[in-house]
Amino acid sequence: MAYSDKVLDHYENPRNVGAFDKSDPHVGTGMVGAPACGDVMRLQIKVNDQGVIEDARFKTYGCGSAIASSSLLTEWVKGKTLDEAGRIKNTQIAEELALPPVKIHCSVLAEDAIKSAIADYQAKAGAKAAKADAA
Amino acid sequence: MRRPIYLDYSATTPVDPRVAEKMWRYLTPDGEFGNPASRSHQYGWRAEEAVEAARAQVAALINADPREIVWTSGATESDNLALKGAAHFYGKKGRHIVTCKTEHKAVLDTCRQLEREGLEVTYLDPEPNGLLDLRKLEAAIRPDTILVSIMHVNNEIGVIQDIAAIGRLTRARGVIFHSDAAQSAGKAPIDVEAMNVDLLSLSAHKIYGPKGVGALYVRRKPRVRLEAQMHGGGHERGLRSGTLATHQCVGMGEAFRIAQAEMAAESERIRGLRDRLLKGLNDIPEVYVNGDLEHRVAGNLNMSFNFVEGESLIMALKDIAVSSGSACTSASLEPSYVLRALGRADELAHSSIRFTVGRFTTPEEIDYTAQLMRAKVAKLRELSPLWEMHQDGVDLGKVQWAGH
Numbered sequence: 001m002a003y004s005d006k007v008l009d010h011y012e013n014p015r016n017v018g019a020f021d022k023s024d025p026h027v028g029t030g031m032v033g034a035p036a037c038g039d040v041m042r043l044q045i046k047v048n049d050q051g052v053i054e055d056a057r058f059k060t061y062g063c064g065s066a067i068a069s070s071s072l073l074t075e076w077v078k079g080k081t082l083d084e085a086g087r088i089k090n091t092q093i094a095e096e097l098a099l100p101p102v103k104i105h106c107s108v109l110a111e112d113a114i115k116s117a118i119a120d121y122q123a124k125a126g127a128k129a130a131k132a133d134a135a
Numbered sequence: 136m137r138r139p140i141y142l143d144y145s146a147t148t149p150v151d152p153r154v155a156e157k158m159w160r161y162l163t164p165d166g167e168f169g170n171p172a173s174r175s176h177q178y179g180w181r182a183e184e185a186v187e188a189a190r191a192q193v194a195a196l197i198n199a200d201p202r203e204i205v206w207t208s209g210a211t212e213s214d215n216l217a218l219k220g221a222a223h224f225y226g227k228k229g230r231h232i233v234t235c236k237t238e239h240k241a242v243l244d245t246c247r248q249l250e251r252e253g254l255e256v257t258y259l260d261p262e263p264n265g266l267l268d269l270r271k272l273e274a275a276i277r278p279d280t281i282l283v284s285i286m287h288v289n290n291e292i293g294v295i296q297d298i299a300a301i302g303r304l305t306r307a308r309g310v311i312f313h314s315d316a317a318q319s320a321g322k323a324p325i326d327v328e329a330m331n332v333d334l335l336s337l338s339a340h341k342i343y344g345p346k347g348v349g350a351l352y353v354r355r356k357p358r359v360r361l362e363a364q365m366h367g368g369g370h371e372r373g374l375r376s377g378t379l380a381t382h383q384c385v386g387m388g389e390a391f392r393i394a395q396a397e398m399a400a401e402s403e404r405i406r407g408l409r410d411r412l413l414k415g416l417n418d419i420p421e422v423y424v425n426g427d428l429e430h431r432v433a434g435n436l437n438m439s440f441n442f443v444e445g446e447s448l449i450m451a452l453k454d455i456a457v458s459s460g461s462a463c464t465s466a467s468l469e470p471s472y473v474l475r476a477l478g479r480a481d482e483l484a485h486s487s488i489r490f491t492v493g494r495f496t497t498p499e500e501i502d503y504t505a506q507l508m509r510a511k512v513a514k515l516r517e518l519s520p521l522w523e524m525h526q527d528g529v530d531l532g533k534v535q536w537a538g539h
Contacts, residue, residue: 003450011450017518034536035482035521038444038470042520059520063446067518116537 003064004098010068015075018057020044025128028121032112039066039106043113045077045085047121053077053085058113065103069093069110077114086118140455140500144341144434144493145290145318151343151494154389158345161185161382171379172370182381189388196391197316197335198326199352205371206379209349210317213336214241214284216351216375217313220361221282221334222249225311229279235259235267236476238286239315241336246284263478264427265294273304282311288319291473291489292426293435295323302331311359317341317349321394322402322432327352333359339383343494344390348383351375401494406433408492408501415505419512421525425474425487434492439474439483440508442522443515448488451511455504458489482521482531 003011019042020027026046033040039062046055056074060067072093077085093099093107141149150158160166161182171186173179187201194201207213222232234246236258246256257275262268267285276283283305287298298314305312313334316325321342327335335352339345353359353374367376413436416422421441440448445459459471470484479487490504516522521531 011447014518019523031520032537035485035531036480036536038446038481038485040520040536059518059523061442061519061521062444064450066444067447112537 006072006097007064007068007099010071010097011064014058014067014071016055016057016071017059019059020046020055020057025124026121028117028119028124030113030116030118030120032116033062033066033109035061038062039109041066041070041109041113043070043073043110043117045114045117045121047082051082053080053082062106062109063103065097065099066106066109068097069099069106070113072096073110073114082118082121085114088114136497136500136503138454139452140504142490142492142496142500142504143456143458144496145293145489145491146458147340147346148343148493149495150340150345150386151390151393153393154344154386157389158382158386161385167381169381171381172368182379186379186381186384189384192388192392192395193337193350194352196320196325196395197337197352198328199335200355203327203352203355205351205353205374206384207349207351207375208347209340210239210315210336210338211241211349213338213349213351214239214313214315215245216361216364217334217336217353218242218245218249218282218284219364220374221311221313221359222252222254223362224360225281226254229281231255231257231277231280232282232284233257233259233272233275233280234284235261235286237261237265237289237291237473238284239290239317242284242286242315261476264430265289265292265425265473265477266427266430267296267301269297269300269304272301276304276308276310280308280310282313284313284315286315286318287325288316288323288432289426289473290318291471292437292477293318293432293491294426295319295430295432297430298325298332299330305333306331319432321391321398322434324398327354334361339387339390342390342394345383345386348380348387350387402433405492405494405496408496408498409434409436409490411498412436412490412492412501412505415502416508419509423483425477425479425483436490436492437487438490439479439487440512441483441486442519442525443486443512445486445488447515448486448511451515452488452507454507457491459487 028045031042041060044057045053048054058070060070090107090111167181169178169182171182190204191201311333315336317338333354337350339348370376423439425437474484
């Protein structure tokens with residue numbers, strides 16, 4: 001299969017590979033996919049008190065398109081508010097990376113990953129706020 | 136070293152220069168370009184002579200009579216002719232076929248077609264090492280079984296089935312035995328007499344002959360009858376009509392002649408290279424060889440690199456030409472059906488690479504490949520959340536995955 005130059009670039013030089021401490025209240029973690037399906041994406045965001053994503057990290061088990069989709073996403077979400085990041089659509093990722101039809105599911109997975117990371121952060125923040133209220 | 140390094144000899148092989156040298160003499164105006172079926176002039180007679188000499192060379196490699204060899208376009212057509220031909224001819228005698236889940240698609244898909252025509256097919260599970268338990272095969276044979284089809288060497292994992300033992304079984308039960316030998320001819324000894332094989336599919340391009348030609352061995356004593364699948368001028372004793380491609384037949388004959396002369400020495404050399412590759416990869420943590428290592432053709436190494444996805448690995452290996460799963464199915468997202476039939480977990484099937492070593496592989500190429508693999512597997516594992524979880528002692532089998 002021929003990969004686009006952008007997929008190849010992200011695959012060869014993946015951006016923001018790594019992990020944040022899951023238990024950090026500023027960190028939201030989204031892990032989507034399953035090994036049996038051939039791809040697992042873990043996306044983490046670090047959110048400041050203004051609700052802006054300051055930093056992002058990923059690790060992905062999957063094909064080159066899955067790796068590129070998650071690498072690109074970490075670049076895109078940095079500096080965005082949670083609302084803005086939550087509005088990123090898989091079609092934008094697919095278009096940017098020129099993914100062929102058989103690889104669209106990789107961009108869908110990336111969209112799921114950011115939504116899941118945001119939800120995780122918000123759940124944590126909600127729990128913290130509830131704790132603060134109770135105190 | 137030519138890059139990418141070719142380690143996909145089970146997909147196809149280059150034509151041996153000695154074979155190509157013979158073939159081109161049967162194409163041009165200066166050569167023997169005649170139609171082997173032309174009986175009225177020298178052009179035809181010469182072409183026929185060449186085709187018959189090649190037929191004898193193919194027969195010799197498997198200890199058959201040349202009259203038992205039917206030319207086809209390749210092993211896929213041979214499998215079709217064997218299975219459909221026998222099923223149609225013996226349809227009144229019985230309606231049941233036994234085969235195995237790890238057969239090539241040319242057999243499995245033909246069986247599916249026969250099921251649509253009303254036959255019953257039993258698909259046996261192999262053992263986890265890829266080999267068949269003959270007791271299970273014996274138990275699957277029924278009074279109405281007409282045919283057993285079990286491949287000699289598996290295309291993905293290279294395991295060698297005990298064809299002689301299966302032949303004893305089928306002969307005793309009066310069942311026709313077909314074997315797809317596309318991956319074994321020239322690599323493992325074949326003797327259709329000693330092995331009691333009734334129908335045997337052969338291919339030229341897996342053993343340094345040209346693509347587009349193959350053969351089906353059809354036993355004469357006791358005679359096995361087939362219904363033709365290709366009708367026309369009645370070539371090949373009415374079993375397969377169509378003008379013979381003289382240069383293709385000559386190429387296949389020469390390839391089989393060379394294989395017969397050089398197989399013993401070549402297998403030893405290739406096994407040495409394969410073992411060298413295995414040694415270079417085996418101490419990477421979490422790697423698994425797929426399929427039995429002992430009952431295995433010399434050139435095949437199929438390994439799963441756990442926590443690394445196969446397609447991304449192939450992408451990292453652009454300097455070497457290998458395949459993940461089988462070449463016929465790697466366009467789909469399904470993991471290899473052969474590895475799944477062995478009971479390998481999907482994630483290990485997704486992480487598999489098939490290396491196949493051949494006539495033109497060098498030790499330098501093997502060492503380069505091993506080195507490259509080690510570096511790339513390490514790099515992709517750094518990217519893999521599964522590897523990180525494994526390092527942290529997480530049991531991946533117990534994780535609730537958000538499957539999709």
